[in-house]
Amino acid sequence: MKAVARNAVRVLLIGVAIAVMIVLPSYVSDFHSRDLAQAGVFFIAIVGLNIVTGYAGQISLGHGALMAIGGYTTANLVAHHGLRDVWTIPLAGLLTGVIGLLVGLPALRLSGLYLALATFGLSVAMPSILKHFSGVTGGDLGLRLVEEAPDKITGLSGTVTIWGYTLTQNHFLYYLTWSIALVLLVAAWALLRSGTGRAFRAIRDSELAAESFGVNRALYKTLAFGISGFYAGVAGSLLVVSAEIVNPLSFTFLLSITLLVGTVVGGLGSLSGMIVGAFFLEYLPDLSDRVSRAPGVASIVYGAVIILVMIALPGGAGGALKRFSEPLTTRLYTRSQ
Amino acid sequence: MVFAADWAGFAQQVVGGLASGGIYAMLALALVLIYRSTGVVNFAQGEMAMFTTFLAWALVQHGVGYWGAVALTVLIAFAGGIALERVIIRPVERAPALTIAIVTLGLFFLLNGAAFWIWSPEQKYLRSAFSTRPVEIAGVQISIQDLGVIAVAVAAATLLAVLFRFTKVGLAMRAVVANPDSSRLLGIRVGWMLALGWGLAAALGSVAGLLTASPSFDQSFMQPVLLYAFAGAILGGIDSALGAVVGSLLLGVFLNVVTSLDTLGLGWTIDNDLRLPAALAVILLVLLIRPSGLFGTAQVTRA
Numbered sequence: 001m002k003a004v005a006r007n008a009v010r011v012l013l014i015g016v017a018i019a020v021m022i023v024l025p026s027y028v029s030d031f032h033s034r035d036l037a038q039a040g041v042f043f044i045a046i047v048g049l050n051i052v053t054g055y056a057g058q059i060s061l062g063h064g065a066l067m068a069i070g071g072y073t074t075a076n077l078v079a080h081h082g083l084r085d086v087w088t089i090p091l092a093g094l095l096t097g098v099i100g101l102l103v104g105l106p107a108l109r110l111s112g113l114y115l116a117l118a119t120f121g122l123s124v125a126m127p128s129i130l131k132h133f134s135g136v137t138g139g140d141l142g143l144r145l146v147e148e149a150p151d152k153i154t155g156l157s158g159t160v161t162i163w164g165y166t167l168t169q170n171h172f173l174y175y176l177t178w179s180i181a182l183v184l185l186v187a188a189w190a191l192l193r194s195g196t197g198r199a200f201r202a203i204r205d206s207e208l209a210a211e212s213f214g215v216n217r218a219l220y221k222t223l224a225f226g227i228s229g230f231y232a233g234v235a236g237s238l239l240v241v242s243a244e245i246v247n248p249l250s251f252t253f254l255l256s257i258t259l260l261v262g263t264v265v266g267g268l269g270s271l272s273g274m275i276v277g278a279f280f281l282e283y284l285p286d287l288s289d290r291v292s293r294a295p296g297v298a299s300i301v302y303g304a305v306i307i308l309v310m311i312a313l314p315g316g317a318g319g320a321l322k323r324f325s326e327p328l329t330t331r332l333y334t335r336s337q
Numbered sequence: 338m339v340f341a342a343d344w345a346g347f348a349q350q351v352v353g354g355l356a357s358g359g360i361y362a363m364l365a366l367a368l369v370l371i372y373r374s375t376g377v378v379n380f381a382q383g384e385m386a387m388f389t390t391f392l393a394w395a396l397v398q399h400g401v402g403y404w405g406a407v408a409l410t411v412l413i414a415f416a417g418g419i420a421l422e423r424v425i426i427r428p429v430e431r432a433p434a435l436t437i438a439i440v441t442l443g444l445f446f447l448l449n450g451a452a453f454w455i456w457s458p459e460q461k462y463l464r465s466a467f468s469t470r471p472v473e474i475a476g477v478q479i480s481i482q483d484l485g486v487i488a489v490a491v492a493a494a495t496l497l498a499v500l501f502r503f504t505k506v507g508l509a510m511r512a513v514v515a516n517p518d519s520s521r522l523l524g525i526r527v528g529w530m531l532a533l534g535w536g537l538a539a540a541l542g543s544v545a546g547l548l549t550a551s552p553s554f555d556q557s558f559m560q561p562v563l564l565y566a567f568a569g570a571i572l573g574g575i576d577s578a579l580g581a582v583v584g585s586l587l588l589g590v591f592l593n594v595v596t597s598l599d600t601l602g603l604g605w606t607i608d609n610d611l612r613l614p615a616a617l618a619v620i621l622l623v624l625l626i627r628p629s630g631l632f633g634t635a636q637v638t639r640a
Binding site: 059061106109110113114116117118120121122124125128129131132253257260261264294295296297298299300301302303304305306307310311314 | 377378380425428429432434435436438439440442443444445446447448449450451452453454455457458560561564567568571608610611612613614616617620621624625628
């Protein structure tokens, strides 16, 4: 009875959420749906980061660098190889996934803070690496898809027609991003409920105990980075699809830290919390701009929020949600059982 | 003749490398100080130094003499480090290291944002502590600034060693690292010793910041230095103070030499803009081959 009731509530909530997401663009300005699409990009990236950091317990300060790989894959394929932008998204995800596996290899020997340092180094060094390989990346200037391959950008003319529906470019980006986000969220949810997810959590809670129960530590640690890399790659790719331009400064290490902020605020180890994290990342700069236009205010608020969350609410929004909802819901169904 | 010219060029690169290595060493020492006492990597170390450098600049703008401003800045940094530990780190003292590392990342944002907010984003100019005039030693042109930086780094490291080895406070700080519970039973104020560690680290960092800042700096000028300091500390072994100094000096020389191989007559060199990736490579190699670094203690974990 309990499980049925809980699932019914869940399905209802998810249905409502999806319905809201579908009609939302009609209620906001066209330009605003691009911001919402951007929130979707953050959402995908931090769901991926949460898989490796929140569930598998491997801190990564290098996800901005992984997004850079996805973003540049898309930019390069569109600008230099003439692929249509949307078709590069899965390719960017796959390539970044492979790179993620490679990043995961050092993680086999490193844990905790050493891993944090190594991945931090990766994201600090990434812009220099991107500048260096200017043949592929366009160097300092980066790649401008609008100039190099305008015919490959979906919706540059202003509208996109799919199956007879005509959408503005911003609405198209919104629906594109959030449908991918939904698919990837469901995939993450299924993955984390499976044996693989259990292995991730076991490694997070105690590597030694996990190994003595036969969990292949090396396999699952690398796998977590690989899957997480796929998410980061898709997010980076979508970022470039909507920005139509990319340069080394699009992916500084501040992006990596920002993603970690979003994950922490949303709640490490909580998928539903990531929606809060994503909107926090997207709208906090706007909100702080409204309070004060002085430079640096957004960073101050980011910093203060992350410190306060870690001190007062280490579970983030997801953890808080659980804490508030649990007593009520348990009361609701324990009687009928 | 060609050989002689190459030798002088090489020696110049080495001295220059020692000078930048000396700056990395001070920040690396600061990192090691905090790592040893609290087991935390302080990602905000570079931004703390950035912030205090802006303070020094502001003091000079308000008419304080350069050396007065330097002295005041180091003192403020010391007090500020203690305050940060008390206010921000204390509440999460018992949390997992990861949580504390994330808090220091929050501090990173906070200080970075505050510096943008208080001081506008334009480049700032600060005079150098030492003259940049070159002197010739044994046929090698060396700038007085490089020598001065090396001297300051050596002096800072020595002072720290003396503090830890020969003073009562130093002994208490070492005791807290070795065994906090027993230290508390012996009447050592454990919390204050940890705060003192943060204060010392901040003061060291502020010197590193001041030495890096001339001729010009902005809000992000310490971020690459932080990575170099991490690389130096890891190369030397992240829990070893001696290692931090040696590792950073080696790293400074290494980076200078590999980016100027062509001037040394090899006809090929590593691009100067690959300094950061080179430091990353050092970090990865050390962590993969010998995670305890040159002087660190190998970690044995017990579940």
